[in-house]
Amino acid sequence: MKKQLLIAGWCILLSTLGATGQVTLQHLLTENLVNPLGINVTATPRFSWQLASSQRNVQQAAWEIKVTAGKTVAWNSGKITSNQSVQVPYAGSALQPATKYSWQVRVWDTSGHVTPWSALASFQTALATPADWKAQWITPGFTEDAADRPAILYRKSFTLPKKVRTATAYLTAHGMYEAQINGKRVGDAYLTPGWTSYNKRLQYQAYDVTPLLVNGPNAIGVTVGNGWYRGYLAWSGNKNSWGSDAALLMQLVITYTDGSTKNFITDSTWRTSTGPIRYDEIYHGETVDTRLEKKGWDSTGFNDAEWSGVQTADFSKEVLVSTYNEPVKKHETFKPIKVLTTPDGKTVLDFGQNLVGWVMVKAKGNSGDSIVIKHAEVLDKYGNFYTENLRAAKATATYILDGKEERTLEPHFTFFGFRYILVEGYPGEINPDNFTAVALYSDMQPTGSFTCSQPLLNQLQHNIQWGQRGNFLDVPTDCPQRDERLGWTGDAQAFSRTATFNFGVNNFFAKWLKDVAADQKADGSVPYVIPNVLGPNAGGSTGWADVCTILPWNMYLAYGDKRILEDQYNSMKAWVGYMQTQSKNDLWQTGFHFGDWLFYRPFDDNDGKAAVTDKYLIAQCFYAHSTQLLVNAAKQLGKTEDAATYGELLQKIKAAFVKEYLTPNGRLVSGTQTAYVLALQFDMLPEALRAQAADRLVQNIKDYRNHLTTGFLGTPYLCHVLNRFGYTDIAYNLLLQETYPSWLYPVKMGATTIWERWDGQKPDSTFQTPGMNSFNHYAYGAIGDWMYRVIAGLDTYEDGPGYKHIKIQPHPGGNLTNAAATLQTYYGTVSSGWTINGTDITLDAEIPANTTADIYLPASSESTITESGIALSAQKDVQVTTTSDDQYVVIKAGSGKYHFVISARK
Template sequence: MSVAREPRVVALRVGRRRDISVAASPRPPVSWLVEAPAAWVAVRAELRLDGAAVAVASPYGILEDWPFAPLRAGGTHALEARVVGADGMASPWSEPCEVRAGFPAGAWSAPFLRLADPGRAAQPFLARREFTVAETVVAAELQVAAHGVYHARLNGADVDDAVLSPGWTAYQRRLPLHLTDVTSLVRPGVANVLAMEVAGGWYTESYGFGETSERFYGDQAAVAPLLRLRHSDGRVEEIRADARWRLTGDGDLVSSGIYAGDEIDLRRHPRGWDATAFDDATWETPALSEPDRQPEVIDVEPVRRIRSLPVVAMPESADADRILLDFGQNIVGRVRLRVSGPAGTRITLRHAEVLEGGRLSTRPLRAAAATDTFILDGAADTVCEPRFTFHGFRYVEVTGYPGALDPADVTAVVLHTDMTRTGWFSCSDERLTRLHENIVRSFAGNALSLPTDCPQRDERLGWTGDAQVFAPTAASLFDADAFFASWLDDVAAEQRARDGRVPTVVPQTLGRLGETMAAGWGDAVTVIPTVLHERFGDRSLLERMTGPMRAWVDTVADAAGPGRLWERGFQYGDWLDPTSARPDKAKTDPGLVATAYLARSARLTADALTLSGEAETSARYAALADDVRDAFVAAYVTPRGRLASDAPTAYALALEFELLPAALRRAAAERLAFLLRAGGYRTATGFLGTPLVLDALLSEGQAWAAERLLLQTMCPSWLYPLSQDATTVWERWDAVRPDGSLHPSGMTSLNHYALGSVGDVLHRRIGGLACAEPGWGRLRIQPWFVSSLEHASVTHDTPRGRASVAWERDAAHRERVRVHARIPHGVTALVDLGDRAPFEAGAGIHTWNATAGVRAPAAIGVDSDLTAIADTPDACALVSRSIAEHSPEMATEFDAYIRWVPGSRLRDELAAVSAPDAVVTRIDRALTTLAR
């Protein structure tokens, strides 16, 4: 790592997205990074647009307000920046950033075109229009709105590399408009052709479960293209949908569905349809309709093909006529294959996350067929890839393949919204590093146009609760500001239509089920804007969301009534608590959970209003938060710090949401640690408790309990799925049972990021790098020196530059630790190494020595107290495993009832399940080895 020798400005951009610098509005935010010697102090910045310079008060560009006159639609400008130091020295001007004003001029209006007489519901179609371009054309921009998804080609070339454009929003409230600069593809002076392939995508999909499933938006796809050609004299010529377009529903894409997959008959491909001189006389004239709402440009990266993965194995198939392919990891995307075969050959690809008995396990997919079909036209080396669908899968079953399949001819194409990776973590325990990789993979797979719950079954919806709990981890891994900011606009739009209630899914397509007003789910409207402000410095978004935040809190406060306890109505509560047989019947009382969230959201709303300068209104919500907290304590907390719901999630919520009097926090944390140890440090929290439980322990000095919980390998635990070859985070802690069987529920996804919310803890706690001030203007460096780890490191590309922390133990003296840190220019850090008073550190590269206690294992055996055994790493798992070797049924019984509490011996507990003396002796000998 090195530090800049002289000040300079880099990474200049406009808007929230990082892939290209396009202004989605006339006054886009501006961001940049400053690199400079640590001692050099920047005091202001200057921006220059097309040569005209203005001063900016902040030298550090984090979504700064646009300082120039509003941009005019269609224009292209050169933006530069420099910073000025306290010594009067100015950096050189940055490299020019080309800014394209990518928004429509005034109100947008273009007709939609669709098939006049489609043969069936959700009929894909091709559309083309030939036109002549004058020699005077100097710029061209394609603007497209759609009821569905489309792919456009101009003169035979793709207009961009986006997939499933323009993505999914709450279509009936916010219709996306996709703008693409196509100047380089236009051919002045000759005939041109704009060709579009259109499918229903999310617009024509059926939503719901079982018999409740139905189409929500419409039965047929439509597209509204507008090609704007700017001439050298400033005149703008527009080519839009009209009777001169020609359409056909007889293209090679026979059918398409997000859940069903694509069927492509290459024999029907109209060769040359996307070029001039194609005979479209048999194609039909389109039906035209005006848009029912004003579409808007969405300032977010599109879905793209991110990478390709090879086949890593070909498992033995239980069916001789079916070929199985294993891509080595659970991914989201589709398969591309190269094949030669006779015309009419039908190749079918089915997708699934797991195998059972040498076959695809499709039960977890429910009604999603997840099947792509290709019918060959006889051409050699044909490349086949679906166009308007995606699947969640690791395994693919191939039937009908002509001849022997060469795995080198098959690749998996990974798809997701093209966010920039910004956070990395690793440590000496490869299991934690693998867990982190699984978390990254799960979020990427579920960040496809909007944050979804899962990518494989007939759901793939924007569940607000999942996004709420995972948002901090997402912000630790990717530059997810634009992604979540766009989705929050949908959340706010859906909320406005419901008088303050936030539906449980956004876009809301689930009928009555999606209308549930649930704590932890609706609170996405307060939590996520707060996270985006903290991690990305997105103040304007937070200010914009204060209205929706207030509306949600007001609605919940009304539901709670004057008693300030939200105890009425259905709640998801601590969803999928592993100690409960039903996902919605967690051990923690749902009223306690809901009331805790009301207090938290009221506090977050008050804080946001303070930032917005609305002091009087802020005071009202702060008072509400205090009232709810007092009601919470009165109703649910005993004078000695016990909670009415004596469950880990209850204590985690009370501690992390700061609902307890200071005098009771220690007792509550001790009780939390007691309960976790009593359960053998197996996970006992669901969706809402899991993100909080480790922080609740660590903040109150219960580091050993946190370590044992994090490193547990028994089911349920964060590390248990690794023993079942998991490569993504599961929906259920026991989605795959220890015997290798799938959970019997109809709700079993192997790619669900919610329980991966521990990822933020890996960064902030083990890595020791946390944001201490919005936009990372100040860091907190406080590593958690986990006893069993030899080293750990975390790196994060903050809005102020790259920051990192790494630590390693001395091989000879493990209590001695060396800590390395990199702090970006203009940033300070509060450093807490645990063995001295916290201190300040400035920008630059630092190394510190620290002392961290190491807990030596105690000698244990079957006559040891149960708590001593539970506190010994791997001991509980060893006991369970040893019993299972004798009798799996006995192990199941033992694990179900055992409570690792003080005052009891393991020998007595083994006798209670009638363990033979030989088993007891074997366990005793095995336990003694753990202390060595």
């Protein structure tokens, strides 16, 4: 008996030991999403998974995928020899529309071990063709109030005679919509159907509404507001950009437990009216009169006899596309940190964070009491509520009470950029507990973190991330508080690489890039804003239009997503073609350009060093850069002829630049920081003249007492260029500069987001010109890319994009004693963190399974390095490859956690 117990004990022990190193599978994604609804049927869905193991050097050797629809096998791949675990394309039988599929995967590692089958993941396909839409577009059967245009209520009662197995609602609108079934909200998305170029691409959403339905009578209620479709956009009273209607399209697909199906659709039998939302505009806010609520209107038993009918409309279904990017949702909430009485006697609440969203307010009062909430980003130098920088935007929420029970009120079809609210008309004493600010932004998953020993840099990182949160509402907006909120292309391209670190923006940008291509003109010119609401001639500016080449390439580097290159390739090629047609002898010197937008221009600069960079010099640099990226994309996509053709063009563009803008001694005709940064970043200069150009850049910085002078186009590359040419110390000086102009100046002034201008608020607490002075404008947050990739040293190689091949090369400096970055990739967690202890430095790194890394250890000799307490030369888990310039020892490593100590560091 004892012998049997002993054997059993050993078996348990061995099993436990084996389990600790066992490879398991986790985080299954379809099209970068967890169990998505509404996958495009006509595109091949792609699957991703992560390998998890406590062992080092774990690599996948093969995989097998099974996909089923119910009991039907749609794809059984068999064992496929491949190390690909990200975006593996489906290769089974044709997918059916409106169908739920399940899938699972198992893998073999390079030691020959096979994992158990993963847990099941799922995806549901969308409607495949316009013919699959049985629903009809409907519009109100009454004449709308043309001035205020109250939100439209649509309702329909129906009966379910049998038990429901599954039910999916497909919904879209001209405007914004919110839907309820039997009095319960459909989904948790806001500002739907999102913002696209509606005349070319109108998204619809799919919702699993099975839990909301009951046997017998049911009711649907949908509210439609103005939204981007017909609301005010841009300036000069522009509205109805895509139409003046507030139409609805809905299809509810029911599958009963007996296998039969039924569609409940929008058609002529629906009823319509207006309700409590009397006014809604994105810029101006919302007015809700609770006295006009129609209680129970979205539930069964409601008498809609006095409601109007609807009209059916023949709006296009050809433009309908399923939604695969993350919708806007509610996220963080904030309570007021202060209740202020301003010097001019106003009641103001401070939420402590500049955010985008709205305020939920609890209130009870007399019928007709009106609560008015106004929004602002800042207080003026005297402490008064400041809204002049909102320009024409009223940014006001108004609630008229019905005199009944206490209730919580919030807007529906608008959003605000604010830290402070001014409250008027609130019944009774202000209680901070009755006010909650809610952040709204696209439901991107947080992916990156950066921390270091300098608190101001940590606050800068906070500000960068909150600038992204506030401006990534379905499109990358430029300023979420004033009468603009447009998808400016220049801002997006400048920030895009930083954006990929902070949040998972693969789908976010893939969706927006489709609108870039849709709104691109036939001659290849790209509009200033996407979706384009500024007119057919507002396009073609260098550094803005280049979003169509820069952004796809950055997404490819960050995520390894080749489909973005495939989808955007024609757009990339068209933009380079446009620049070709605008050029003479390969030199582009025509057209309007924003140039190095909002660069620093000292008012007392009389020595000829003002930071005004020739706009055509900038244009030539970006002409070359976009052509280079087109060559890169062509090579990745196997378009060898294009790669050769545009490679030749690139050499001509650079030769024309040298002839026009460079003196024989290597001086640029514009001696600005931006001119030298762009020329060096994009390799516009002959190699022999680059070092002296970098010297000139450094001298310019020193002439400005270690301050930057760059604007939107030069800033993203400034510190990268300095680091590349051996001036990391100068880059640190710029980053850590605390006086204007600098990244830390706004931090010292109390900013909680990134400012549009280097001096949005001046040292004397007065403001820059209110005509253009946003305090939440992410472009200058592009420095985050340098912090992550250079300070912490966390990067990816082009030969293994998406962190399949990882580069870790930290650059200690700036009197920092530690810095660390962590990133959630499709393969898992990758991290790099260093700490200085006297003359020693430690480097901790984590490499996910199924990837490899080159790790640069800041040491002159491997003899000074240990890993996990073992001399590097004796550590079998890593391979020393080279010593780089007597500054780094370079090793190759597979997955695992590593702890390096470099002793007696110089």
